[in-house]
Amino acid sequence: MNTTWLTDNKTTFIKVCGLREEESVDVAVGSGVHAIGFVFVPSSPRFIEREEAEQLILQLPDEVIPVAVLQNAPSLAQYSTWKGWLQLCGDESIETVESAPCPVIRAIEWDETAIRTWDACSNVQAILVDGSTGGRGTRFDVQALATIIPSLNKPIIIAGGLNPENVQEVIQLANPAGVDVSSGIESSPGIKDSRKICSFVQAVVEVD
Numbered sequence: 117m118n119t120t121w122l123t124d125n126k127t128t129f130i131k132v133c134g135l136r137e138e139e140s141v142d143v144a145v146g147s148g149v150h151a152i153g154f155v156f157v158p159s160s161p162r163f164i165e166r167e168e169a170e171q172l173i174l175q176l177p178d179e180v181i182p183v184a185v186l187q188n189a190p191s192l193a194q195y196s197t198w199k200g201w202l203q204l205c206g207d208e209s210i211e212t213v214e215s216a217p218c219p220v221i222r223a224i225e226w227d228e229t230a231i232r233t234w235d236a237c238s239n240v241q242a243i244l245v246d247g248s249t250g251g252r253g254t255r256f257d258v259q260a261l262a263t264i265i266p267s268l269n270k271p272i273i274i275a276g277g278l279n280p281e282n283v284q285e286v287i288q289l290a291n292p293a294g295v296d297v298s299s300g301i302e303s304s305p306g307i308k309d310s311r312k313i314c315s316f317v318q319a320v321v322e323v324d
Contacts, residue, residue: 127324128287129242129294130317131273132301132308133185134162140308141172147317151181153203153296156189161306162298173199183221192216201241214239221273226256228264235270243268244296247276262290280315284323295320 132144133153144152154169155162166184173182181200186192188206195202196217204213205223213220214237222234223244234243245261247254255277265272271293274286279300287295299305301312 128292128320129271129273130320131183131294131296132313132316133183133275133296133298134160134302134306135172135308136162136164136168136306137308138172138175139310140313141175143308143310143313144317145176145180147314148321149180149317150294151183151201152176153183153185153298155185157185157187157205184218185223203244210234210237213237223275226261226276228260231261231264231268231272235268240270242271242273242293244273244275246296258286258290265290265292278316280312280319283316283319287320287323 130149131151131153132149134155135141135144135152141152154164156166157163176182183201183203184195184198185203185205188208192202192212198218201219201221202216203221203223213222216239219241220239221242221244222237222240223246224230224234225248226245231243231245234240247256258274261272273294273296274290274292275296277300278286278295278297283295297316301308301316303309
């Protein structure tokens with residue numbers, strides 16, 4: 117598992133989230149994404165059972181990271197056999213994150229104090245900054261985030277309201293280590309659009 121991708125590469129890390137079907141996974145991999153998020157939050161329209169996700173992961177080449185998206189899971193111990201990273205989107209404590217059995221992407225709503233707190237957490241591979249608790253397509257003040265990125269130790273992944281039309285602007289403004297998209301590549305909540313997946317990745321590649 118390549119845990120140094122975010123810091124060792126000069127191109128923008130691309131994560132697509134909420135995939136549930138073989139076709140979407142094939143399109144995402146073929147387009148050149150670096151990570152795919154599988155949402156294990158039952159209240160989400162993008163929810164997938166772990167068993168189904170494990171089957172889809174068999175389609176992934178070694179260089180594409182499977183990410184288990186969790187929110188206040190009762191226990192992280194059950195993910196000791198997970199083949200990728202965990203993305204924690206809830207109220208998980210620093211102690212919980214530090215003891216997680218896999219590398220962690222800490223997902224939080226935009227808040228400078230919270231970002232700086234998690235920036236000091238050793239098991240955090242990256243901080244994903246969103247405009248909501250995730251998957252709602254809510255934008256936030258990217259310009260304000262851009263001003264603090266140079267002073268942070270952890271790579272920053274920007275999410276929230278991204279789509280093929282605006283992702284280049286966000287990258288040019290903030291120069292994040294990565295971008296994450298979910299609702300911005302859908303035809304309706306939970307239903308991924310293959311053309312939008314390709315357009316999003318292409319837009320990122322062009323601006324790099």
